Amino acid sequence: MIVVDSVVKKFGNIAAIDTVSFKVNEGENVVLLGTSGCGKTTMLRMINRLTETTSGNIYINEKNIKNVPPEELRRNIGYALQHNGLFPHYTIAENIAIVPELLNWPKEKITKRTSELLEQLHLPQNYLSLYPQELSGGQQQRVGLARALAADPPLLLMDEPFGALDAVTRANITNEFSKLEVLKNKTIVLVTHDIREAFQLGNKILLMDKGKVVQEGAAPDLLFNPVNNFVTSFFEDQRMQLELNAVLLKDIWNYLPSINQEEITDGIIDIDNNIWQALYLLLNKKNKSIVLHNALTAEMKTANYDSLFTAFSNYKQQRYE
Numbered sequence: 678m679i680v681v682d683s684v685v686k687k688f689g690n691i692a693a694i695d696t697v698s699f700k701v702n703e704g705e706n707v708v709l710l711g712t713s714g715c716g717k718t719t720m721l722r723m724i725n726r727l728t729e730t731t732s733g734n735i736y737i738n739e740k741n742i743k744n745v746p747p748e749e750l751r752r753n754i755g756y757a758l759q760h761n762g763l764f765p766h767y768t769i770a771e772n773i774a775i776v777p778e779l780l781n782w783p784k785e786k787i788t789k790r791t792s793e794l795l796e797q798l799h800l801p802q803n804y805l806s807l808y809p810q811e812l813s814g815g816q817q818q819r820v821g822l823a824r825a826l827a828a829d830p831p832l833l834l835m836d837e838p839f840g841a842l843d844a845v846t847r848a849n850i851t852n853e854f855s856k857l858e859v860l861k862n863k864t865i866v867l868v869t870h871d872i873r874e875a876f877q878l879g880n881k882i883l884l885m886d887k888g889k890v891v892q893e894g895a896a897p898d899l900l901f902n903p904v905n906n907f908v909t910s911f912f913e914d915q916r917m918q919l920e921l922n923a924v925l926l927k928d929i930w931n932y933l934p935s936i937n938q939e940e941i942t943d944g945i946i947d948i949d950n951n952i953w954q955a956l957y958l959l960l961n962k963k964n965k966s967i968v969l970h971n972a973l974t975a976e977m978k979t980a981n982y983d984s985l986f987t988a989f990s991n992y993k994q995q996r997y998e
């Protein structure tokens with residue numbers, strides 16, 4: 678759907694984006710991840726021509742966006758911002774209706790769509806007549822999302838959409854967001870500096886540094902197959918948390934280390950120290966002497982590390998008590 682081809686953006690002599698290429702397939706959720714100043718926002722803004730490229734090309738559905746007038750281009754692209762950008766003197770209904778109004782939709786269609794979006798984003802209908810400042814940060818963020826989705830654009834660009842929220846609200850809304858029906862089938866490019874958010878929301882992550890994409894891949898690729906020390910150290914502090922929360926066993930299946938049978942005494946592996954290997958062994962080898970074997974069912978492959986760990990710990994505890 679989107680092809681970014683050798684794009685460069687210079688501000689003066691400084692290249693904020695230095696020869697970046699990537700593809701976003703239809704329905705994919707791609708996250709641009711990186712520390713402050715690495716060029717994420719600049720890259721995002723070039724996709725809807727809020728910022729123009731210095732060189733290189735961007736294609737959306739095979740059309741070079743240079744040849745599409747910005748207003749026309751943006752009609753098919755929703756844009757959600759960190760500080761939600763809601764107009765304080767417009768009601769919630771008026772804020773959501775901005776794009777449909779520009780598109781001259783009939784009144785009834787706008788009313789229907791606005792109320793439908795509110796419902797899909799789990800906001801009560803009586804909020805329609807309120808003003809943004811009467812809502813909490815998280816609720817405002819959802820209204821910002823409703824506004825970006827108003828004309829049902831196939832493509833959504835999101836710049837730190839949860840960045841203004843406190844950590845707890847942010848974690849909750851990120852979780853909810855990943856399950857929203859209204860976002861299914863949308864192609865999304867999302868900018869964040871939050872690693873956990875990236876892992877939770879992205880099918881594909883582009884890890885950026887100094888205007889370049891250092892590595893592109895799914896979360897397990899970045900975690901278990903880093904291309905260089907920058908990638909390793911970027912995730913180091915949160916490695917354990919990421920493994921606990923973001924990675925499913927089936928995702929890391931191909932990266933699991935092999936295990937030496939002799940390391941197992943009496944068929945018992947110390948799962949506290951070596952859970953990945955224990956899981957590998959349990960799933961891969963149907964060895965009856967392994968006590969934990971029966972604890973793991975095929976469905977558990979779709980559980981995350983955290984729930985697997987709890988399940989194993991309970992099992993182990995029961996066994997030794």
Ligand SMILES: Nc1ncnc2c1ncn2[C@@H]1O[C@H](COP(=O)(O)OP(=O)(O)OP(=O)(O)O)[C@@H](O)[C@H]1O
Nearest residue numbers: 688692693711712713714715716717718719720870
């Ligand atoms: N309009 C501009 N004029 C001059 N320099 C700019 C402009 N916009 C961005 N830059 C510079 O380009 C670089 C990349 O900025 P950008 O905002 O894209 O980074 P970012 O990764 O999104 O950072 P943050 O997470 O802090 O928003 C920075 O060095 C920034 O100072």
